[in-house]
Amino acid sequence: MHPHRRKRLFNIILVLLFSTSGIGLILYSLNTNLDYFFTPTELTNINIPEDKRIKIGGMVLENSVVREQSKVIFTVTDYKNYIEVVYEGIVPDLFKEGSGVVALGFMQNETFYAQEVLAKHDENYMPPNLSINNDN
Amino acid sequence: MKFLFKSTVLLLPLAFIAMFYILLTEEDAYPGTDYKTFDIPKFQLENLENTKLIDNDEIKGNFILNVWASWCITCRVEHPFLMNLKNQGIKIIGLNYKDERFDAIQWLDKYGNPYEIIFHDLKGSLALDLGVTGAPETFLVSNGKVVAHYQGEVNDAVWSNVFLPIIKEEGMF
Amino acid sequence: MIIEISHYLSILATGLFLLIGLISFITTDTKYTAKLISKTFSHGFLLLLVSFIIYIWLAITDNFSVQYIANHSNTELPVFYKISSIWSAHEGSMFLWIIFIALWGFIFNINIKNDEVLKPKSIGVISLILVGFLLFLLLTSNPFETILPIAPLNGADINPVLQDPALAIHPPTLYLGYVGFVIPFACAISFLINGNPDVRWEKLVQKWSVLAWVFLTIGITLGSWWAYYELGWGGYWFWDPVENVALMPWLAATAFLHSLSVSIKSSHLRVWTILLSISVFSLSLFGAFIVRSGIIDSVHSFANDPDRGLYLLMFIGIILIISLSLFILRFSIIRPIGNIKSFSKESFISINNIFFGSLIFCVMLGVTYPLVYEYLFDQKISVGAPFYNAIFIPIVLIASLFLFFSVDSKWSRNLNFNFFRSPIIVSIILSIASIILLIYFFQTNNFTFLISVYVGLLIIFRYCIEIFNSFYFKKFINPFSAIAHLALGLLLLSISFNSLLSTERALSIRLDSTEEYKDLKIYLKDIKVVKNSNHDSIKALFFIENSRGDIVELSPEKRRYRTRGQITTETAIHISPLRDIYITIGDQLDNGNWVVNVQLNYFIRWIWFSGCLMAIAGIVLIFSKRKV
Numbered sequence: 001m002h003p004h005r006r007k008r009l010f011n012i013i014l015v016l017l018f019s020t021s022g023i024g025l026i027l028y029s030l031n032t033n034l035d036y037f038f039t040p041t042e043l044t045n046i047n048i049p050e051d052k053r054i055k056i057g058g059m060v061l062e063n064s065v066v067r068e069q070s071k072v073i074f075t076v077t078d079y080k081n082y083i084e085v086v087y088e089g090i091v092p093d094l095f096k097e098g099s100g101v102v103a104l105g106f107m108q109n110e111t112f113y114a115q116e117v118l119a120k121h122d123e124n125y126m127p128p129n130l131s132i133n134n135d136n
Numbered sequence: 137m138k139f140l141f142k143s144t145v146l147l148l149p150l151a152f153i154a155m156f157y158i159l160l161t162e163e164d165a166y167p168g169t170d171y172k173t174f175d176i177p178k179f180q181l182e183n184l185e186n187t188k189l190i191d192n193d194e195i196k197g198n199f200i201l202n203v204w205a206s207w208c209i210t211c212r213v214e215h216p217f218l219m220n221l222k223n224q225g226i227k228i229i230g231l232n233y234k235d236e237r238f239d240a241i242q243w244l245d246k247y248g249n250p251y252e253i254i255f256h257d258l259k260g261s262l263a264l265d266l267g268v269t270g271a272p273e274t275f276l277v278s279n280g281k282v283v284a285h286y287q288g289e290v291n292d293a294v295w296s297n298v299f300l301p302i303i304k305e306e307g308m309f
Numbered sequence: 310m311i312i313e314i315s316h317y318l319s320i321l322a323t324g325l326f327l328l329i330g331l332i333s334f335i336t337t338d339t340k341y342t343a344k345l346i347s348k349t350f351s352h353g354f355l356l357l358l359v360s361f362i363i364y365i366w367l368a369i370t371d372n373f374s375v376q377y378i379a380n381h382s383n384t385e386l387p388v389f390y391k392i393s394s395i396w397s398a399h400e401g402s403m404f405l406w407i408i409f410i411a412l413w414g415f416i417f418n419i420n421i422k423n424d425e426v427l428k429p430k431s432i433g434v435i436s437l438i439l440v441g442f443l444l445f446l447l448l449t450s451n452p453f454e455t456i457l458p459i460a461p462l463n464g465a466d467i468n469p470v471l472q473d474p475a476l477a478i479h480p481p482t483l484y485l486g487y488v489g490f491v492i493p494f495a496c497a498i499s500f501l502i503n504g505n506p507d508v509r510w511e512k513l514v515q516k517w518s519v520l521a522w523v524f525l526t527i528g529i530t531l532g533s534w535w536a537y538y539e540l541g542w543g544g545y546w547f548w549d550p551v552e553n554v555a556l557m558p559w560l561a562a563t564a565f566l567h568s569l570s571v572s573i574k575s576s577h578l579r580v581w582t583i584l585l586s587i588s589v590f591s592l593s594l595f596g597a598f599i600v601r602s603g604i605i606d607s608v609h610s611f612a613n614d615p616d617r618g619l620y621l622l623m624f625i626g627i628i629l630i631i632s633l634s635l636f637i638l639r640f641s642i643i644r645p646i647g648n649i650k651s652f653s654k655e656s657f658i659s660i661n662n663i664f665f666g667s668l669i670f671c672v673m674l675g676v677t678y679p680l681v682y683e684y685l686f687d688q689k690i691s692v693g694a695p696f697y698n699a700i701f702i703p704i705v706l707i708a709s710l711f712l713f714f715s716v717d718s719k720w721s722r723n724l725n726f727n728f729f730r731s732p733i734i735v736s737i738i739l740s741i742a743s744i745i746l747l748i749y750f751f752q753t754n755n756f757t758f759l760i761s762v763y764v765g766l767l768i769i770f771r772y773c774i775e776i777f778n779s780f781y782f783k784k785f786i787n788p789f790s791a792i793a794h795l796a797l798g799l800l801l802l803s804i805s806f807n808s809l810l811s812t813e814r815a816l817s818i819r820l821d822s823t824e825e826y827k828d829l830k831i832y833l834k835d836i837k838v839v840k841n842s843n844h845d846s847i848k849a850l851f852f853i854e855n856s857r858g859d860i861v862e863l864s865p866e867k868r869r870y871r872t873r874g875q876i877t878t879e880t881a882i883h884i885s886p887l888r889d890i891y892i893t894i895g896d897q898l899d900n901g902n903w904v905v906n907v908q909l910n911y912f913i914r915w916i917w918f919s920g921c922l923m924a925i926a927g928i929v930l931i932f933s934k935r936k937v
Contacts (some may be wrong), residue, residue: 025702026671030678033696037689049247055691067898070815089815090895090906094878104693115713142637145584149591151634153626159811160618198829209380210466212456 035104040081048107056083056112057102064095076112077103087114094119170267170285171302176277177265184232184240184254192280197251198308199227201275201282202251202290205235205262206243208271214289218250221295226309230254233263233271278306312367312375316453318360321409322444326436333433336744343423350432353439354415361408364452368395374460377401377452382464385843386472393477399601399617400452402480406597407442409481410435410488417492417517430499438789441624449617453832472601475535483528487558489521493565494590494632497583501635506642511582512570513753516931518569518586519789520561520924523927529555530920540882543813543891545916548697553672554596558753561589564665567658572721575721577641577655581662587632592669594625604680650723657715664708671700700732702757709764709801712794732778736770747753750810758809765801768794789930810888810911815895817902826907828856829890836894836903844870846879849894849903853883865905889913 019123037055038048048054054077064075072087085103095101095117105114150288180191202218222228230251232240237256239303244251246257269287276284278297284302286294303309329349336342368391373379381401382394397403414435421428446452493514500510532555533545546552565585572582598604602618649655675692682690715735746761748754772795779786816831818824823832835850846868854860863881870877883890888911895904 005493022667026674029699030674030692030696033693033699035693036794037691053693053695055689063552067896069817069898069902070904089813090878090893090904093878099269138640142640146630146633146637149629150626153622153629155681156604156622156676157619159684160602160622162684207460207465212379212461213376236315 004075009115026120037102039078040076040083043083043107047098050106053104053106053115055099055102055104056085058083060095060097060101062097066078072117076103083113084110085114087117087118089117091117092119139148156247170287171283173283174287176280176282177262179255179262179265181255181257181262184237184256185232187256190253190255195229195277196280197227198278198306199229199252201229201231201266201277203231203266203268203271203273203275205233205271206239207235208233211272212247214272215247215250217261217291217295219248222250227252229266229277231263231266232256233268234258234260240258276302276308297298310374310457311363311374312372312453312455314681315360315363315367318356318363319443319453320447322353322356322360323440323447325349325356325441326439327740330433330437330440333429333436337644338426338429340423343429346429347418347423350418351415353436354411354418357408357411361404364404365395368392371464372460373462373464374455375452375864376456378455379461379464384463389474390472390477390821396480396484400446400450401836402484403442403446403450405481406454406484406488407439407446409484410442410491412438413485413489413492413517413521414439421513425513426503426505426508427513429822431492431495434498435801438491438495438628441627444723445617445620445624449620456669473535473539475512475531475653479528479535481529482531483555483790484914486523486525486528486562487523487596490518490558490562490589490593491523492517492521493586497586498632498635501583501632501639504639504642505668506576509573511569511579514586515569515573518562518566519927519930522559522566523895523924523931525555525559525562526920528928529559530917530924533920537913538882543880543910545807545913547699548675548692548694552598553676554592555673558589558596560665561585561592562671564662564669565589566667567661571655572659575645575655576643577645577649577721578659578662579645580640581659583636583643587629587636587663588669591625591629594621594628598622598625599676613759639719641719650721652718654715654718654720657711660711661708664704664711667704668701671697671704699834704762705801706764709768709797713764713767713771714792716775724832724930728883732771732774736767737775739770753809758805761801761805765798765805768798769802772798788933789926792926793923796919796926799915799922800919803912803919807910807916808911811913813906813908814904816907817898818905819902827909827910829907830854831905831907833903833905835856839860839866844868849905851881851892851905853890853892861890861891863892865892867894884914886914887911 006103024110035055037057038046038127040058043056058078061075061082066073070088072089072091073086074087075082076085077083080086085105087103089104096119099119102118103112104115104116104118105112107113175191176195178192180186182187183190191306200221204214218228230253232254235256237258237260240254240256244254255262260268265287266282272289274286274290275282283306284299286298288294290299321746329346332342332349333346367375368378368382371378371382371384371389371391373382377398377400378394381397382391396405414432418428418432496510496514500508528712532552536547537543537545565582565588568578568582568585571578598618598621602621604618625874651660679690679692683687704738704877713736714733740763743766744759747762748759751761770793773785775784776791778784778930812827814826816824816826818831818833819837823830825831829854832854833849834852834854837848839846839848846866848866849865851863851865852860853863861883863883865881866879868877868879869875878893881892881908887910891908891910897903
């Protein structure tokens, strides 16, 4: 092969090698850092490892919210199945019984330990950009 | 090499646009729609106009249940369309949501009343059981069963794309 | 009706801009057409401006026959918020967006002389983009629609979360940044059409691009600050899709400015510069698409119309097809002559472009992957902070290390790279010494923290030496680069310290009693219900004493707005240079205790200060006489 061509081939291989390994690394870290979203019904059908961070979503069951010291314990439901959630901290402004909620955390022995609780809907319609901020 | 570079530069963004096109058109065109069917929950509420108590027995047959309030501007926008439906002979029942009686009646006097009966749900208790999250929202009820639920303003496009197909299917009106 | 005047003026402006677009592309450039295009554009802008001023006036005078104003304003609002209510939702903010494109075009138009070869076609491109957006406004999201025949007496109450000065000025700043990149984009297109490689479009657009970048930087910083004190979570960045679509144009713009500085001096990196100018602008448009199509968050978007998303997507598609085809057509003329010398400034900047490209790719992946995944597998997922941290931390650190070594490199010259030059050695030694002190002081072995601080310190020391040299030995220094990179070092330091030291805890506290948290004694002095004109609030009063015995008073609130029943949290923050004490109150427990969330956020002010410093660097460049 002509030395000039060989050099060019070498460059192409180098670029391809770097870009594929880079994209591979990115996709790998994406897959290991995903938060899957489940409803209470979906949760009854599958087993989630205790160290896997997941999101659950549903409605806060009426009359289920109990406060113990700085902990809040409540039940999330899709009106078919139920799941108990424990959260330490202050629940967001839009958190209400009978209203939508999304929680991020870990499953341990049928109980969900939330790191973050996000309330979903609002009393009224509001501009889309704001509802995104609140859902955050 | 040069050709490869040129075609990637052009095709990659276009593939991206195409992907978003698929995602956008695939998505439910009317995100406020819910087609779950369920029975109207048991309730007892005051009639907005004469404060008599109404319960499930007084609402029979096929009708549209519209959630509204005098504080809701979108309801004001939706209002002419409801008047239109009423003139076509479609039965509309109103659910006055978290509103003051006086304000609501004044509102109807001013703009016109498209509703056959109006429940005064000051605390939003029936609304909660129905899964109402705000106003306006509209339910399609066929013989005591909710067959469609739409969140947001009902207009011509929503009516013909969301409600009419179900109305045909259920053989209502 | 006055609103109709405003409406017709916008339609007239659309026609005028279409005309300018046609003239500039059909006719050959002569002195006469250049003058005609320039004059007509100014007139089009004036029509649009008058239309917008009428609209503002209608908002101030509570003209609720306009549907949009009725929906988003209220007689009880102060005038300031009546004006800002215009951009509190989709239609009005789109109107503002268009006004800003026209404003940039207008200022560009009156500042650049008519004999500049690229000017007529650039104005033509800007006009056609304006036509695209005006049609979008008028056809799919008309803010001029009226409620007939009777106007409501009062408008809907504006959402209380929106009644905030930072939120009122944050969107306009961000928009000014986004759409400012229409100038480099238009000039790049004009350059590609012109096809003469000797025309230096890069020089023409530098200051404009830096100005747009300054607005974008300030806009993002303001948004971060607003979310911190208003939403009550105490964080400064949430990797929320809406934040991410603002970050992507910023990353692309930063890469663009770097690349531009090379292309101004030589023919190198011109391919990069043009591609980046196209991507900054299309990423800005992509952000508008994501936010306005409702594709990410479709629940409860007010009047969500799928046509809007489709229109914007097609608009971006057309812009990309035209600009990229032009790029491919002219590829041969913008190719560099000769190779980049190794270890020259150019080589470092081209590596930097690759780093920024990877970051943009990752953010894009994080935004779109959940959508694609849900489409394919019908399973909802979300991409959170762990992914972005896993990508951003290593790439930013490696890029910063390259930056550290690039300070010694020279333009278009092979550097006999000597790792033992004194500034490098001095900064490395100083940084290692500081790290040892830190380990001793904080007793930490958190590797990410130490390495980030180390890299941050390297940059800061290196640039400090550079600044010292420029003062005492009159060595040349690029003040823009020095300040902006110092800000980067500072940002690395403050983010590292913030994530290492910041803590939070929910306490349950009784009235008239004291709880201890870290070095603080928190005493709940009083809690009472306060009635205000449009809301009731529970207002607490805390006395907080630190280990030195200084006492501060903080009174967080929980408000309930009467018209909507909406509850908002008003945080109370005690600001000091090193840390914020950030308190929010929650609910009352059955035993009468109150739940109180206490956060100690270290160095958080420095994060925003770094953002401001970057913006200041940009301003320095704009006002510097010297060519950089």
